Amino acid sequence: MNNYQLGLIMNSCISVIEVVSVFIITSLAGMFSLGQAAFMTISAYLTFVLAKMLHLPIILTAAIGLGMSGLCAYIIAVPTLRLRKDYFTLITMGFGEMMASIVVMLEKYTKGSIGFSSIPKVKSIFWIIVATTIAVIFFAWQLKRSRFGRMCIALKTDETAAKSFGIDVYHLKIKVYVIASCISGLAGILYGLKNRVITPDGFSWNLSAEMQIFLFFGGTNSLTGAVISAFGLKLLPEMLRNLTLFGVNMQEYRTVIYCLLILLVINFRPEGMLGDKEMSPSRMVRAMKRRLKREKS
Amino acid sequence: MEKCDNKNLILSCKDLCMNFGGVKAVDNLNMDVPEGITIGIIGPNGAGKTTIYNVFSRIYKQTSGTVSFNGQCVDAMDQVSVARMGLARTFQNIRLFAGLSVLDNVKVSLDYAGKYTIAEAVFHLPRRRKEERRIADKAKETLKLLNLDSYSDKMAISLPYGLQKMVEIARALVTEPKLLMLDEPAAGLNPEEVLQLVDFLKEIKNLYPGLSILVIEHRMDLVMNLCDYIYVQNFGETIAKGTPSEIQTNPTVLAAYLGEEDNE
Numbered sequence: 001m002n003n004y005q006l007g008l009i010m011n012s013c014i015s016v017i018e019v020v021s022v023f024i025i026t027s028l029a030g031m032f033s034l035g036q037a038a039f040m041t042i043s044a045y046l047t048f049v050l051a052k053m054l055h056l057p058i059i060l061t062a063a064i065g066l067g068m069s070g071l072c073a074y075i076i077a078v079p080t081l082r083l084r085k086d087y088f089t090l091i092t093m094g095f096g097e098m099m100a101s102i103v104v105m106l107e108k109y110t111k112g113s114i115g116f117s118s119i120p121k122v123k124s125i126f127w128i129i130v131a132t133t134i135a136v137i138f139f140a141w142q143l144k145r146s147r148f149g150r151m152c153i154a155l156k157t158d159e160t161a162a163k164s165f166g167i168d169v170y171h172l173k174i175k176v177y178v179i180a181s182c183i184s185g186l187a188g189i190l191y192g193l194k195n196r197v198i199t200p201d202g203f204s205w206n207l208s209a210e211m212q213i214f215l216f217f218g219g220t221n222s223l224t225g226a227v228i229s230a231f232g233l234k235l236l237p238e239m240l241r242n243l244t245l246f247g248v249n250m251q252e253y254r255t256v257i258y259c260l261l262i263l264l265v266i267n268f269r270p271e272g273m274l275g276d277k278e279m280s281p282s283r284m285v286r287a288m289k290r291r292l293k294r295e296k297s
Numbered sequence: 298m299e300k301c302d303n304k305n306l307i308l309s310c311k312d313l314c315m316n317f318g319g320v321k322a323v324d325n326l327n328m329d330v331p332e333g334i335t336i337g338i339i340g341p342n343g344a345g346k347t348t349i350y351n352v353f354s355r356i357y358k359q360t361s362g363t364v365s366f367n368g369q370c371v372d373a374m375d376q377v378s379v380a381r382m383g384l385a386r387t388f389q390n391i392r393l394f395a396g397l398s399v400l401d402n403v404k405v406s407l408d409y410a411g412k413y414t415i416a417e418a419v420f421h422l423p424r425r426r427k428e429e430r431r432i433a434d435k436a437k438e439t440l441k442l443l444n445l446d447s448y449s450d451k452m453a454i455s456l457p458y459g460l461q462k463m464v465e466i467a468r469a470l471v472t473e474p475k476l477l478m479l480d481e482p483a484a485g486l487n488p489e490e491v492l493q494l495v496d497f498l499k500e501i502k503n504l505y506p507g508l509s510i511l512v513i514e515h516r517m518d519l520v521m522n523l524c525d526y527i528y529v530q531n532f533g534e535t536i537a538k539g540t541p542s543e544i545q546t547n548p549t550v551l552a553a554y555l556g557e558e559d560n561e
Contacts, residue, residue, distance in 0.1 A: 139419040146418035146425060147408035147432065154394040154405045161392040164354055165468070166380040166409040175415060221396050276396055 006126050010194050012234040013133040014187050015214065019230035020140045020223070021183035022211040027221050028149060029176045030156030031081075032089045035096030037207040039069040039181040040188025041103060044198045045116065047189050049109050052118045062189050069185030070178045077174045096205055103200040115199035122193050129190050136183055140223055141280075143179075152176060153221075206255070213262050218272050225274030233258065305331050306368070307476050307509045308353065308384075313362035315348050315533075322348040324533035326362070330476065335502065335510040337520040339544075340530035341553065346513045347389060349530075350478050353511075354386050355379050367475055381409065385474035387465045389481050393453040399464050400449040403436040406471045439471040442504060443497070459490035463497055470501065470508075477501075478511040483519050495522055521545065529553070 001009075018036065025031050043065035050061040072095075080091045103110045110116050122128065143149050155162040155169045162169055192198045214233050219225025236257065240250035265272060308330040315323040322345040330336055338346050351357045353364060355376045364371050371379050385406075394402050411432060413425040440446040445467055448456060453464055462482055469477055482498070483491045495518075502510070502523075514520045520527060521541045529537040529544060531553045537544060544550055 142419045142421050143415070146415075146429070147404075147411040147413070148415055148418055150397060150401055150405050151408050153396045153401075157394045157396065158392050160356060160376075161388060161394070162405075163376040164356075164380050164386055165406045166377055166472075167405070168377050168409065179415065 007194075008235060008238055010126060010129050010190075012231045013129045014191050014194065015211075015234035016133050016227050016230040017136050017187040017190065018184060018207075018211045019214045019218075019226050020136050021180040021187065022215050023223055023226045024140055024143065024176060024180040024183070026212070026215060027223075027226070028144060028152035028156065029173050030085075030152075031173060031177065032085065032212075033092040033177075034089055034205070034208050034212070035092035035094070035099075036181070036184040036211055037203040037205070038092075038096040038099040039073065039184035040191060040207070041099045041200065041203040042072055042188070043069045043185030044188035044192040044203070045103060045110055048116060048119050048192055048198065051120070053109070058120065058122070058193075065189060066182050066185045069188075070182045073178045073181030074174065077177045081170055081173050081177070093205065093208075096208055100200040100204060110200075113200060115197045115202075117197040119192055119196045119198070121196065125193055129194065132186065132190060136186070137223070137227055140183075144223060148172070148176070210258065213258050216272055217261055217265050219274035219276065220272050221276035222272065222274040222278055224277065224279040225272055229273065233261070306365075307332050308364070308366050308511075310353070310364045311362055313349075313352065313364065314360045315345070315352055315357060316360045321345075321533045323352065323359070326533075326535060328528060328535075330509050330511060332475075332509055333507050334526060335512065335524050337524035337527040337541075338511065338513045338530060339515070339517075339520055339527060343532075344530040345533040346530055347480055348533075350386060350480055350511070350513065353379075353478065354384060377409075383472070383475035384478070385469035385472060385476070386478040387462075387469055387480055387482065389484065391458070391461045391465055393461055393465055393468070395452075395454050397453060398450055399445065399453045399456070400433070400436055400440065402453045402464060403440060403468045403471050404432050406468050407432045407435055410472075436471055439467055443467050443470070443501070459486050459493060462486065462490075462494065466497070466501070470505065473505070474508070476509045476511065478513075480513050481515065482512065483514060483516045491516060491519060495519055498523055 018040070022033065022036055025033050025036070043062070046065035046068050047058060047061045050056060050064060051058050054061075076091060076095055080088045104112045151162070151167045151172055154165070155167055155172065159169050188203065191202070214230045215226050217233060218227070218229030237251045237254040243250040245253065269275070306329050308328070310326055310328050313323055313326040313328075314321065326349060338349065340346055348357065352359045353366075355371065355374055359372075366379055366384055367382055369382070371382075394405060397405065411428050413422070413428050417425045437446065437449065440449055443463065445460075445463060448460065448464070453461065456464065466477075466479070466482070483494055486494060498510075501508070512520065512524060524541060527539065527541055527544045528535055529547070529550050536553055537547045537550050539547065
């Protein structure tokens with residue numbers, strides 16, 4: 001594979017990590033965040049700016065960046081998760097815009113809108129990204145199947161009923177939001193390492209919305225669907241780059257294509273492509289066995 | 298504080314009032330629920346029956362009066378803490394968790410007390426495996442006890458209505474609560490399903506002798522069949538209380554139910 005193709009796979013992997021973080025927030029805990037890109041901003045900028053200014057190894061500053069993402073998520077979650085769901089969405093959206101402005105304001109350190117490009121080159125970045133993606137999917141899968149996953153799905157369906165079974169809805173939501181925001185932060189750092197330049201525009205509101213679109217396309221309750229659609233939909237515009245429409249490259253219509261897709265999905269498959277179906281190795285083995293049995297009899 | 302230390306009483310409330318603006322949904326309710334007893338609350342629509350439940354389970358905070366549960370004053374507690382103390386309830390309209398199977402719905406009741414952290418969950422560590430097995434065993438055991446184990450893997454909300462009601466009760470029972478509050482368990486069931494439900498509840502009374510049950514119900518056959526003691530509510534007030542046979546012959550109750558008063 002050439003570098004271009006590797007780059008595409010890396011982009012898709014990063015997109016998968018982003019969507020997994022949104023999956024945890026929206027599909028498990030039923031919160032709707034429109035500002036996950038903000039945590040990518042926080043982590044990425046802290047990691048690379050600190051690494052350059054203080055000459056620290058990236059692995060250390062990345063930990064600081066992720067920690068800061070988690071802390072910011074906690075600070076947002078504590079007051080807003082006491083309010084109704086829509087306020088939470090509004091606040092996260094505002095927070096996203098705020099982060100983009102802060103980056104521009106702190107031009108002295110972040111190089112503002114031009115973008116921060118003093119990012120060191122990392123060896124075998126491809127494998128790092130692929131491995132991280134697999135690990136993140138594994139964590140999310142385990143989370144969904146654990147007692148926390150069950151409690152989250154319960155509180156998503158019905159908070160009052162969940163509380164009457166002893167589930168501490170408020171604190172569980174905070175925990176989940178902090179974890180998911182750290183995952184978003186991780187995606188931000190990988191994005192920086194891969195592209196070697198980060199700009200506030202790269203982490204704009206569009207990106208947060210894009211994550212939600214990918215999630216809803218793949219299936220609102222299916223991690224498998226979310227992963228597949230995040231990977232595929234990120235690749236889709238690249239596939240269309242050789243086509244032109246009205247004299248403009250099809251790639252430019254990316255947002256239009258996504259919006260059309262989401263309109264179609266909402267109309268015809270409101271639960272997303274996979275609904276709540278999951279694909280797991282054990283289930284596939286079981287299905288195979290069943291098929292074998294049927295063929296025998 | 299009032300006498301909050303009566304050992305045999307699972308739940309008791311004194312002079313309980315709950316007002317919504319000018320509406321007195323619950324007016325001076327005094328109720329004692331001893332251990333192992335089934336108590337029915339009956340009354341016409343709007344008599345404040347569900348409000349009583351919502352106060353007991355701390356969804357609402359009462360306007361005045363005290364509630365004690367299991368010998369402890371719960372006035373300052375929230376929904377989550379009384380639930381953890383052993384107060385389980387079902388809801389008027391079914392509130393099973395969509396997206397979870399029957400087994401998982403039952404497991405959810407046990408989950409708050411699961412002994413592993415999120416970190417142990419995501420890394421799939423031994424303690425998680427052990428705890429998950431314990432939770433699954435307990436849930437399966439309860440489903441088997443209540444003869445619902447054949448539906449374990451089905452999605453809860455895809456079951457017929459009558460079965461959903463039973464799963465909801467199973468979900469409430471799996472933590473072995475001290476008090477089970479049923480809110481119109483027979484609503485929306487056909488006569489055959491009601492009979493099944495009565496048998497099901499009788500079975501539960503046998504299986505869990507120490508369990509106290511509160512039932513809100515409109516179906517007289519169910520209430521008369523099941524309850525040891527009955528409170529009759531009308532416009533927030535208790536207009537009668539007594540054993541089923543006493544209630545059946547009580548003139549005030551008949552008046553409230555048949556509308557023999559001068560209105561209408």
